[in-house]
Amino acid sequence: MTERVKSGVFGLNEQLDGGFIRYSTSVVIGASGAGKTTFATQFLRRGLEMGEDGIFITLDEAPDQIVREAAMMGWEDITKYLDNGQLVFIDASGKQFTDFIQKELSDFVEEWEGHNARIVVDPLTPVLWSVDSKYEQRELVSFLLREVRRIGTVLCTLEEHGSQGDLSGPDIVIPMYLADCVVHLRYTSKESPERRELKIVKSRASKHSRFSHPYRIMKGAGIMVLPVEHKVKKVRRSTDMELLYKRIEAQYQKMISGVPKKKRAKLPREVFTNIRRTLNYLSEDNFGDLDPAEATALILGEYDLNIEGSD
Ligand SMILES: Nc1ncnc2c1ncn2[C@@H]1O[C@H](COP(=O)(O)OP(=O)(O)OP(=O)(O)O)[C@@H](O)[C@H]1O
Ligand SMILES: [Mg+2]
Incomplete structure (x- = not known):
């Protein structure tokens, strides 16, 4: 292969x-x-x-x-x-x-x-x-x-x-x-x-x-x-960034706990640090017309992980 x-x-x-x-x-x-x-x-x-x-x-x-x-x-x-x-x-x-x-x-x-x-x-x-x-x-x-x-x-x-x-x-x-x-x-x-x-x-x-x-x-x-079907959404300017960050953090924790031990060993520790860093930046930055969950899923997908934490 x-x-x-x-x-x-x-x-x-x-x-x-x-x-x-x-x-x-x-x-x-x-x-x-x-x-x-x-x-x-x-x-x-x-x-x-x-x-x-x-x-x-x-x-x-x-x-x-x-x-x-x-x-x-x-x-x-x-x-x-x-x-x-x-x-x-x-x-x-x-x-x-x-x-x-x-x-x-x-x-x-x-x-x-x-x-x-x-x-x-x-x-x-x-x-x-x-x-x-x-x-x-x-x-x-x-x-x-x-x-x-x-x-x-x-x-x-x-x-x-x-x-x-x-x-x-x-x-x-x-x-x-x-x-x-x-x-x-x-x-x-x-x-x-x-x-x-x-x-x-x-x-x-x-x-x-x-x-x-x-x-x-x-x-x-x-x-x-983004996927072809991505629709430009009306951005909610009132988004509470603090809340957003908590949500991402929760997703991150869930993800870590969902990764099987065997797979975790294959991913260098550094990868987790980088995922964390990327998500942190996004939470502070403007998501533009992206849904935070959509953005998070794209980032996790790079590492064959998903938000649900299942495998
Ligand atoms: N910190 C940032 N946040 C968001 N967007 C950024 C940031 N920095 C750069 N960009 C975007 O990235 C683009 C520049 O990207 P890059 O330098 O990779 O282009 P390039 O194709 O290499 O250009 P060139 O042919 O001039 O070298 C900018 O036009 C801007 O839209
Ligand atoms: Mg260039």
Whole structure:
């Protein structure tokens, strides 16, 4: 059976037939501000909490800026993984990284051989722009993906520049063809940029969702993918946050008590701390148009747990 890794993006795994296939390659395409870096960080962090290694190859933003943004998202624990060496950053321009791919990648992969890592390239776009012909672009990306997947599960982000939904440029088409899984983050209308949808364009060897799923970005949780049938509800501004927190806390306690001992051992203690942290953030933050129970269920679902505590 194909082994899957949890994406770390709440609500996405069930649309992906269980998650990303381990040692597969995925691309996440989106316009500026769609949530690509957030997606990538969530994906890495999910591996880190399970004890995996994380390699963040950043082509655009400095590592300390990514760490700052992660902290603003409520993920300040990311520094802990930098300190213990589980997470490493590679900071390069498109041209520098292309040189690295051509000259040093094979040695790098050899060094990491046998590791069970998650690797992010955010964004891959400047790498494609650093060579002249489509042929070279294809060779370069193909070599990169083939090599890097030897040491873990790969996720590359791609910038979408053209008009919304146009995925026909070579800097998008080439990686799309080569990757095993393609996720598109898109704005549904220019008029209301807060309305965003996620679509799985393809996912090899998976019975994946064919629909466009609305998604939200929330402090503490990051990207949350909602079921297609999600209805925008009238938000009750009068929600008593204290009461809400108690309710979530009760759900959390119930969940802990509902996890069979055997399964509890398989989930590192850290996972529970993180679930707790995420729920805490949500209780303080605005749930937007999400029902608190709905949001909680999405978070617990990432860990194959449910609110009822049954299994
Ligand atoms: N603390 C936060 N709480 C809620 N939403 C946030 C928070 N921080 C960022 N966002 C949302 O996340 C979006 C930015 O996400 P991200 O940086 O992942 O996008 P991106 O696709 O990587 O953009 P770019 O192409 O510019 O790098 C913002 O547009 C905003 O809507
Ligand atoms: Mg980004």
